[in-house]
Every structure is written in structure tokens, then in C-alpha cells.
Amino acid sequence: MAKSIDVTDLSIYYGDFLAVEKVSMTIEPKSVTALIGPSGCGKSTFLRSLNRMHEVIPGARVEGKVSLSGQDVYGPTVDAVSVRRHIGMVFQRPNPFPTMSIYENVIAGVRLNGGRLPKARLDEVVERSLRGANLWNEVKDRLDRPGSGLSGGQQQRLCIARAIAVEPDVLLMDEPCSALDPISTLAIEDLIADLKANYTIVIVTHNMQQAARVSDRTGFFNIEATGQPGRLVEMDDTTVIFSRPSQQATEDYVSGRFG
Amino acid sequence: MTAVNAPTETPTETDAAPGLESHRHLGTGATWGLTGAGLAGGALLGLLAGSWAVGAVAGLLLVLVALPGVSWRVEGARRGKDRAFTVVVTVAFLLALLPLLSLIYSTLTNGLARFDPEFFTSDMRAVLGEGGGALHAIVGTLLITGSATLISVPIGIMCAIYLVEYGKGRLARMVTILVDVMTGIPSIVAGLFAFALFSIFFGPSIRFGLGGAVALSLLMVPVVVRSVEEMLKLVANELREASYALGVPRWRTIVKVVLPTAGAGIAAGVTIAIARVIGETAPLLIIAGSTTNLDWNIFEGRMMTLPVFTYESYMIPGVPPEPGVDRAWAAALTLMVIVMGLNLAARLIARLFGTKSR
Numbered sequence: 001m002a003k004s005i006d007v008t009d010l011s012i013y014y015g016d017f018l019a020v021e022k023v024s025m026t027i028e029p030k031s032v033t034a035l036i037g038p039s040g041c042g043k044s045t046f047l048r049s050l051n052r053m054h055e056v057i058p059g060a061r062v063e064g065k066v067s068l069s070g071q072d073v074y075g076p077t078v079d080a081v082s083v084r085r086h087i088g089m090v091f092q093r094p095n096p097f098p099t100m101s102i103y104e105n106v107i108a109g110v111r112l113n114g115g116r117l118p119k120a121r122l123d124e125v126v127e128r129s130l131r132g133a134n135l136w137n138e139v140k141d142r143l144d145r146p147g148s149g150l151s152g153g154q155q156q157r158l159c160i161a162r163a164i165a166v167e168p169d170v171l172l173m174d175e176p177c178s179a180l181d182p183i184s185t186l187a188i189e190d191l192i193a194d195l196k197a198n199y200t201i202v203i204v205t206h207n208m209q210q211a212a213r214v215s216d217r218t219g220f221f222n223i224e225a226t227g228q229p230g231r232l233v234e235m236d237d238t239t240v241i242f243s244r245p246s247q248q249a250t251e252d253y254v255s256g257r258f259g
Numbered sequence: 260m261t262a263v264n265a266p267t268e269t270p271t272e273t274d275a276a277p278g279l280e281s282h283r284h285l286g287t288g289a290t291w292g293l294t295g296a297g298l299a300g301g302a303l304l305g306l307l308a309g310s311w312a313v314g315a316v317a318g319l320l321l322v323l324v325a326l327p328g329v330s331w332r333v334e335g336a337r338r339g340k341d342r343a344f345t346v347v348v349t350v351a352f353l354l355a356l357l358p359l360l361s362l363i364y365s366t367l368t369n370g371l372a373r374f375d376p377e378f379f380t381s382d383m384r385a386v387l388g389e390g391g392g393a394l395h396a397i398v399g400t401l402l403i404t405g406s407a408t409l410i411s412v413p414i415g416i417m418c419a420i421y422l423v424e425y426g427k428g429r430l431a432r433m434v435t436i437l438v439d440v441m442t443g444i445p446s447i448v449a450g451l452f453a454f455a456l457f458s459i460f461f462g463p464s465i466r467f468g469l470g471g472a473v474a475l476s477l478l479m480v481p482v483v484v485r486s487v488e489e490m491l492k493l494v495a496n497e498l499r500e501a502s503y504a505l506g507v508p509r510w511r512t513i514v515k516v517v518l519p520t521a522g523a524g525i526a527a528g529v530t531i532a533i534a535r536v537i538g539e540t541a542p543l544l545i546i547a548g549s550t551t552n553l554d555w556n557i558f559e560g561r562m563m564t565l566p567v568f569t570y571e572s573y574m575i576p577g578v579p580p581e582p583g584v585d586r587a588w589a590a591a592l593t594l595m596v597i598v599m600g601l602n603l604a605a606r607l608i609a610r611l612f613g614t615k616s617r
Contacts, residue, residue, distance in 0.1 A: 085506030095497040109505035
């Protein structure tokens, strides 16, 4: 199930523009890794390169190595589509499919991949995923209603349920709470703590308290100036990053004295 | 206890914060009264001049002067201008609506005379003078337009998918330009194209329904491409990303996520395209021909259509002319009813299969 990710000297380009330069890190299985840093420092780009989602943008390419428990994600014979089946993703804005009901949204990954399962098995997947996303009790009586009728926080948890329904090894979260209110944010953070038992989680966040609350390890990204590539300044246990980081820039950032 | 909270003084205009102007307001009654007075004045002038057109124009002009004028004096300059533009916009709306209402009215009054069962159950074989019907034309129109839809909708949707999801660079730009050019093709040219194409294979006397369908689809494809393209562009990119992130390949994302999300809009666009071509006369006159007989075979033989039937019944009504003219109006009415039905069907489809929100 949960797998580790090893990144070695990863540089990410958009066309000729170097967006992220030479990042190396190791992400342990069944842990929560938070990526923090100012806007535009490339942390989202880095996150999306882990499951090759950035390839959707024309001209995007990478140099360096990403491996999932030893298997090269960018290997010449590796299919980007199968990478994404192993490394799921949750986005900043909740994006349930508007033509589908709650039930259909959860099994979208199974069904859209052409999988045919008997109804009983699908029911099982839906209940397990919705329970996993802590949403089951709120929606179990209205599974046939459209997913877009839920509140923002519920929609985001529906998206998490949809992502874990295909049983990925790793779950990437790109600022999953930035469009949500504090109550919904709390619900998602509790959920992240639960999900840690089964999944490797990487979360990008602007909220440093959130990083401190949910993560085991924290990586700090920074850029020197606009137009310069983003770099991983420091990565360490979250408690270390927020109490006695080794880099001055990290300390300035986490203590709010940045810039 | 309310006395404690009650204000010690009733607020007056002098209590208003400095700089906030207060003004008098023209009520609903006064507004409508002024409008009515203006129109009545116009009607009076029209009676004096002996022309209803003079009356209508004078009435509208009077309202345009009276209502904003009074409002300017009573309510101030800004509200006066607001009234003036409200009147202008309303008049423009009425002017746009007028031809439509007149058209519906005259088609109904003239067309109902022969809008009877016989009209829908018989063709024009061996009919001279009264009687006869447009069954052959209705069947022809449905067959030819249906085939044109079958040809152009798949081509149009796939072309739009290419432009939105795959097309990059020179080829996509060229396709876009070609589609724009095709939108402007005169329908007679489309008919001549189909005729020229099929006379290569079947000789210059070729007339058949499918040729008409090809001509119509030439007109339909660009309309379908344009409207579907717009609808696909409206589908949020986040939905595509959500699908990719689940490990769904691109083509499945398009088929299962993008197209259903845009489904209602696509259905509406296709209906508009059908409505655009169902009334075409010129191309069908050339390639589908005209006949008095019912023909179910689209691949062979001349095929009558409602627009051509209307045209011929009106231009060559026979002696005496009244039955032919009545049939022409009834056919026009039938065509309008079909288009109306299509529009309703599109709305129904949009409601049934559209994005669910609640």
C-alpha cells in the first residue's frame, strides 16, 4: 500500500523557464510531509511533478529522478496515466464532477478507468471511501443527489473520498483547505491524521500553523527573486523546522519576519 | 420599554448626513400615467393625421420626451437620464419583438385554414384545386434534415473536440479560419456544390434526398463546430485535472467527463443548427428537386420538402389560386411548429441531462 518517494536533483522547466531547481528529498511511507513557502516558489509545481500532473501543461518537462519505492516514475516505459493511478491528488478548489451524483463521484475513478464491478462491490467501495473521508454519516441518505449540492468542505471531502476510492499509494494535496472555512479545515486536518495510517501524504499549504499541526516533516521552498528558480531551502522534522531551523531564511519565514 | 429605545426626535431631512442629497420620487402611478398620456396624445395625433403609423411614432416620441422631462424636473438629472434610457431600451425591445409577433400572427391566421388532418395524411398526387396535403413534404423535410443532422453532428463535435482539446499551432488555426469561412457560405452555393459533386457520379439529371442532406450538412457543420467549441471551452479545467489525477486517460476524460458536462449546451447548439437549416429552400430546390409524390427512399428519386412545397404552392398555386395559397401558409405553419418543437425538445434534454446542482 503506502510507498515512499525518493526525489533526486529534480529540476522542472516550463519551456525554457526553470521553475524549480535541483530538489532532492525523501518522503517516508505512512507519513505526512508538508511543503511551505511563499507564493510562486514552485511548491505546487514540485507537487504536481510527483505524479506527472504538470505534463498536462504544454512545454512542461523535468530533469532528475523521482522514484516510487524504487521504481522510476519518469522511466521511458512508464505510462503517466498509471503513475496517477498510484499517486492520487486533491486540488485547491473542490472539483466534484457536476454531472454525477455523490455515489457516482466516489466511484468515478473506478468507472472511468473502465472497471466493471458488481453493484455490491461498488457499494462497498463507496461506503469504505466515504467513511475514510469522514463524510459517510453526512451523505449516506442522499447518495443519489448531485455532488455539487454539498457545502464546500463536504465537496472537498468528497474529492478526497474519490481520490482514495482507487486505492492509491500516495495522496498529494495542493492547498486542500485554502478555499474552506475553519470548521471544514479542522475536519480535513482530522481526516489527514486518520489517512496517515494507510497512505503517504504530501501536502502543500500556505498556512504554517496547519503545517505544524498535521505534518511529521516539513520542507521549506523559497525563491531569491522573481524570475529565479524555486529551491528547497531546508527539510527536517516539523518540530525542528518550527523551533530551531538551521537556515536563517526558514526562521524568518516561519516566524513571520519574512522579506 | 420601547420608549427607552425610541429616538427622541423624529428624523427630518436636515438630519441626513452632510453631502447626502435627498430627492422626491416619481411613483409607479405617475410613471404609468405619463406613459399613458404620451401614448394617448400620439393616438390623438394619429387620428387627426388619419394614419396609425404617425400615431405610433408620435406616441413613442411623446413618451420619450414627457417621462424623462418630468422626471428630470422632479427627481434630478441622473434619474432623468436613467428614465430616458429605460424608455429607449424598452422601445428598442418592442421594435425587435414586433416583426416576430406579426409573423406568428399572420402565419397562424392564414395557415389554420388548411391545418387539418387531410393536410397531414395526403400528398399532392393527382390533386388539382382543393384538397391535397403536405405529407410528402413533411416526410421529405424530416428525412433530409435528419440525415443532415446524422452527418454533421459527429463531424462537428469531433472537430470541436480537436480544436479545444488537441489542436495546437498552425493546423488548428487553419481549421478555425476554414470553419469561419464555411459559416458564411451562401446556401445556394452549398446546393450547387452538392449538385456538382453528385452529377459527377450520376449525371446531370440527378435529384435525390441524400444530396439535399449533404448540402444542408455543409451549412450545418460550421454552426455545430462553433457552438460545441464554445460549450467545451466552458468546461472548467479543474474537472479535466480531477479526472487525470484519478489516472483516467485523456480520451476517456473527454468522453466521460467533458462531453457530459457540456451536454446540455451541445444539445442546444445542435438544435439551433437544425433550426438554421430546416428552412433552407434554395439548395433543396437544386439537388432534392420537387415532386407531388410521397417518397420514403432518401437514396433515390426526387423528394419534396416543406420550404420547397411552400415556395411552389405560393408561386404556382394553380387555378383557382386560393387552395394552393392556403396550402403554402399551412406548410409554413407546420415548419414553424416543427422548429418550435425542436426548441422545446432541446430545453427538455438540457433539463434532463444537464449538470445537476441541487
